[in-house]
């Protein structure tokens with residue numbers, strides 16, 4: 001019997017191996033160098049195969065959620081597909097938050113879950129859960145592989161689906177008997193999926209129309225998003241070229257920061273709920289909006305019926321379902337940003353188009369007036385560290401280094417977006433769509449693994465970071481010198497801010513009593529702990545953090561009462577934005593319906 | 599080179615598979631509350647196990663009570679089918695599950711619309727065959743027909759196969775609906 005199989009192997013160039021070995025082989029053939037995971041009964045054959053090879057390095061996390069966020073950080077900072085391996089039941093359910101996060105932010109992942117043997121599926125077996133059922137709404141696609149004969153195809157297909165079109169997470173659920181079973185492995189080849197074919201090139205007629213609209217515009221603005229980053233470095237490059245060529249102003253969503261350099265004079269800063277005065281007013285008053293890889297999310301639009309009422313809108317996106325979802329647009333272009341921007345550049349040049357100089361001059365004069373508001377201004381202090389000041393110093397002391405920033409979720413995240421100046425794409429990893437507290441620390445682990453010699457900082461809140469703090473242990477085990485920079489305001493600051501502004505200052509459960517001593521916590525993990533309580537000491541402490549060749553927890557004790565402005569209160573329009581000194585009037589500014597929104 | 603089985607038993611804490619039973623086809627009728635998500639709950643039981651549904655029909659049958667009747671044709675070993683039935687029974691919005699393949703005789707019917715394109719002799723042949731199967735013409739142009747046919751699945755199957763050489767271009771089928779023979783209503787029947 002073995003003789004017969006060897007013969008097949010020789011004649012068809014497939015290799016016989018177990019399902020578990022196929023998993024490792026497929027990962028290696030897909031260019032995977034690292035996988036984040038956690039073992040358990042239903043994946044033991046795969047762990048056994050991992051043990052006997054050195055093509056793929058496994059990083060042992062401390063919780064499966066951490067594995068998925070680490071893979072997200074890895075993927076977003078490299079442009080590669082992130083990979084995860086977890087066991088059945090609790091392993092799979094622990095991964096669900098990460099999967100949902102990756103789906104919301106379009107992060108390409110392949111997550112392999114073990115499953116009970118096929119004959120026990122549906123039997124309430126030990127550590128069984130309906131993984132494909134649970135993960136169907138939080139993955140781009142998922143598979144239950146019931147036969148080893150399907151395994152190589154499914155694994156290769158999973159990588160293709162995760163990375164192409166609008167990227168996203170793919171789950172491959174592999175029962176234990178399929179991991180043991182022997183079958184024939186084949187390498188990934190240029191296969192055509194039966195039905196799935198995302199469109200890459202935009203319609204040339206529409207591109208021609210778009211550039212004509214741009215040339216005619218008097219008050220244009222580029223509104224760009226995470227799609228530009230996802231599309232790869234070429235998209236950012238072409239975006240910069242097009243913005244320079246036209247002389248138009250540009251703003252971006254939280255997810256799109258870095259696609260256009262923050263130091264450039266045409267940059268308006270981030271837009272949306274905590275965006276700058278000039279960015280939001282430009283969106284409101286423009287006559288042409290060019291949305292590139294952005295999805296008109298509710299954090300961006302504010303009150304929909306008052307969103308940019310006088311503008312024509314061009315929307316470039318790879319996902320047709322994003323178009324006309326929240327906002328009706330005049331010219332949709334379905335395609336990959338890099339391709340469409342390239343074609344727009346060409347059409348602009350070939351058609352001899354030029355921007356409306358006179359119109360633009362007046363538009364920039366108006367924008368300069370909005371800029372003069374200095375909407376990010378805050379009152380600094382000699383006594384206490386203001387969180388904005390901490391981010392500004394962090395930026396100044398790290399900007400000349402090869403730095404990557406991740407964040408948790410809350411005020412600190414918004415301050416990081418406002419005050420850390422991103423000049424390049426893929427340097428900024430934050431949980432935008434889902435807003436997952438606990439994202440930043442494990443994401444930093446993933447980023448540092450991919451960029452061992454870079455400076456990787458998680459800008460954290462003291463509440464968020466406790467959700468996945470255990471991944472410090474992973475960082476220490478794998479010698480990943482991540483820096484966890486906690487803006488410690490002792491509050492769930494963002495919750496406290498909303499309670500102050502919308503709920504009469506009743507701070508219901510937004511104060512964390514009994515916080516740990518973060519310096520001692522760092523030491524308990526065999527990491528390095530730093531505390532800073534005074535603005536005078538801040539620079540030295542930050543320098544110390546950078547110099548230490550170890551993972552660091554930096555407890556930066558900041559003003560507990562600081563609020564994050566500007567702010568468009570829920571249910572309000574862009575031109576109803578509140579500034580810091582207007583804070584006292586916020587309660588009047590929120591409508592009753594606004595309180596219903598989040 | 600070891601085969602999978604001995605390695606498997608030596609290194610797993612899961613019980614071995616039951617001795618093989620033959621695969622059977624069953625028709626299940628499920629009476630459910632017509633509420634959002636009920637269909638997803640029902641078919642989720644099948645996909646969670648990786649079992650295919652051969653055919654599925656659903657429509658509200660009692661408007662006053664907002665009850666829908668789902669007819670599912672599926673395949674599996676008797677043990678698995680029994681499990682599926684029991685799991686369905688346990689779903690909160692499910693009122694009744696009846697396995698029409700077990701117990702007394704039942705009638706199962708399907709409706710299909712079959713589009714055929716052709717001219718001349720082919721066209722005549724299509725009409726003759728349709729007549730023999732008691733299929734009705736429900737749309738006609740000078741070069742096409744749409745036939746409507748009702749019957750048991752195997753009858754529809756053979757009609758479709760006969761249409762291939764005379765210019766079959768498209769088929770739309772409802773899937774099976776079924777009901778037990780005799781005076782008893784589904785509600786009165788033993789599962």
Ligand SMILES: Cc1ncc(C[n+]2csc(CCOP(=O)(O)OP(=O)(O)O)c2C)c(N)n1
Nearest residue numbers: 410411412437461462463464491492493494
């Ligand atoms: C997993 C999760 N639970 C709850 C929330 C709601 N939430 C948003 S911000 C926030 C407070 C975060 O506090 P902290 O990490 O200290 O950041 P700060 O706002 O103080 O900077 C909470 C509870 C969330 N985003 N994620």
Ligand SMILES: [Mg+2]
Nearest residue numbers: 461462491493
């Ligand atoms: Mg806080």
